[in-house]
Amino acid sequence: MSEPRFRSDAGSELDFEHIVRDNIAWMLAVAQRILNDRAIAEDAVQLAFTKIHRSLDGFEGRSSLKTWMHRFVVNEALMLLRKQKRKNEQPIDPLLPIFDDNGCRVDDPLIVSETSEDQLQSRQVRDLLNEKIDALPDQYRIVLVLRDIEGMSTSEVAEALDLSEANVKVRLHRARAALKKLLEPMMRGGAL
C-alpha cells in the first residue's frame, strides 16, 4: 500500500514525512503550552499525527492544512490535560478586581508607560509572561491560551472544552484580569 499523499496549502502534493517535518515544531509548541509538560506534549503530538494520518483522505481543503492540523493537536493535548492530576491550584478570586459597596473600583491605580512591539516580544518579557500564565488556574489558563495565544474563536474554544460560549467569555475575562494583576509589578517597573 502506498503512502497517502495530499495537497498542501501551496497546492503541491506532500507525503506524510514531509507533513510531519514541516509541522511538528509548532504542534509541539501548542501542546506544550496547553500541557506545561514537554514529555506529555510529545505524547499529544504523536497521538495527533496518528489521527491526522488516519484522516488524511478526509481533508477537503475547506480550511488551511495548518488550521485543520491545529484542531487535532489541541484536542489531543486537552484530552491528556483532563487525565492529568490537578495541581494544587490557587483560587482566582484574590487576583480579580475589588469594588466597594458603591460599586467603585478600589485597586491601586496603575499607569502603564509606552511600550514598543519589540519590547513586548523580547525573550525576557515572553519568559516572564509565560511564567505568569502558567500560574493561572488551569480552567482559566486554558481558555486564555486557546483564545488569546492560539487565536481560536470563542465558539471553537467552547466546542473544544465543552463549555457554553458565555462561560468561555467569563473565564477569558477573569483570566485576563488575573494575569493583569500578576503582571502589575512588571508594568509598574516599566518592563511591560
Next chain:
Amino acid sequence: MNKSPRSLKRRMHGVMFRFPGMITCNEFEDFILAYLEDELPPVKKRVFELHLRVCRSCRLYLAAYERTLAATKASREDYNELEASVPEDLIAAILAANKG
C-alpha cells in the same frame, strides 16, 4: 470611619454612577470583554464610554488590561526558533507508528 480623600472621591463617584445612563465600575468591568470585541449594542457602548470618560480608575485599569492582552498575543512562540529542538527520535517514532 474611613474619610481619606480617595474614599471620599469613591463615595462621590458612587452617587454619580447611580445617575440615569451611568454605570458603576463593577458594571463597567462586566462590559470590558464585549467592548473590546466590539460586541456591545450602541446604547451600552455609549454608557460604557461615558463611564470611561468620567472614571480615571477605570481608564487606567482598561489601559493595563489592554497592555496585558497585547503582551499575551505577542507571546506566541516563534516556531522557527523551536525547530532545532524537535528530537529526531520523536519524528522517527511518529513515522514508524504510521507506516503504510
